[in-house]
Amino acid sequence: MGPSPEPDLRHHGDAEVRAADGAGDLTDLAVNVRTGTPPAWLKARIAASLDSLAAYPDGRAARRAVAERHGLPAGRVLLTSGAAEAFVLLARAVRAVRPVVVHPQFTEPEAALRDAGHDVGRVLLTERDGFRLDPGAVPEDADLVVVGNPTNPTSVLHPAATLARLARPGRTLVVDEAFMDAVPGEQESLAGRTDLPGLVVLRSLTKTWGLAGLRIGYVLAAPETVTALERAQPLWPVSSPALAAAEACSAPAALAEADAAAGQIAADRAHLLSRLAGFRQIRVAGPAAGPFVLVRLPGAAEVRAGLRARGFAVRRGDSFPGLGPDWLRLAVRDRATTDRFTAALAEVLVGADGPR
Structure with a gap:
């Protein structure tokens, strides 16, 4: 038996939502963007910024707002065109001899490093260990380490103390906290650390x-x-509307709204997990802490196709290093959507191998 095919590092959840024939809308459980957003007040702030489009973007106010939000000086903040741009910048600007990416996780960091000519090592976390990180698994000579927290797609929240053990002089430790604001209280965040x-x-x-x-x-x-x-x-990498959004989302009222949303996500995730527990074929990686869950079931590709035929898009797992064809990632949605989704899932699984 030959080696497993190399995962497609450029496959992302948005590809799952696009209907190949352009017909019909799919209920999206593949992309981890919170539904019902952006809120009206944020749309208004972004719309108001359009009056300034004749001028070049000035990021100073947004940079100060982000810095204040984390209790840091502005010199420790860089605004980017999404977190994905930051991975490209790191791959180009950080001189690394032995970069290592902890997988399974968002694949763009490794793709960016490879595009920049780096030979990238992998540390593969396993289902057996609950996809939890053992700092001892990271090579001592790794001078650039990338890890997600909470990790996409496993939804595992690593303790801050565990990640801190990876930091040392001569090493760049990159912690991707793209989903940290979906964790109530942002527990285990390293965002404010300067030590x-x-x-x-x-x-x-x-x-x-x-x-x-x-x-x-x-x-x-x-x-x-x-x-x-x-x-x-x-020059001017972040647009004026995006800068307006960064400033607005760093305000105290916005942070309170985000934390309330994180609490609702936790409740909705618990509902999804309770529904998934009713399927004997499904194993859920966990405990989950993000706005998504990772599940394992036989014939996941066929199940994904069956769900798509019933109007639901879910994220395939085999493009993540360390996972395989039996994995799917499901975004957390409201209870009504979850109930519709699990009813469709029951239909697919009964058709696949009999009663659940």
């Missing part, structure tokens, strides 16, 4: 606030790292 050498924290505003089409995120790091990344950016 860990080489720490780089990435944040995204696209998930909680529904701004995937606007592209806005940021980097939190030591000033010298911020300067190096900024030099790798083109």
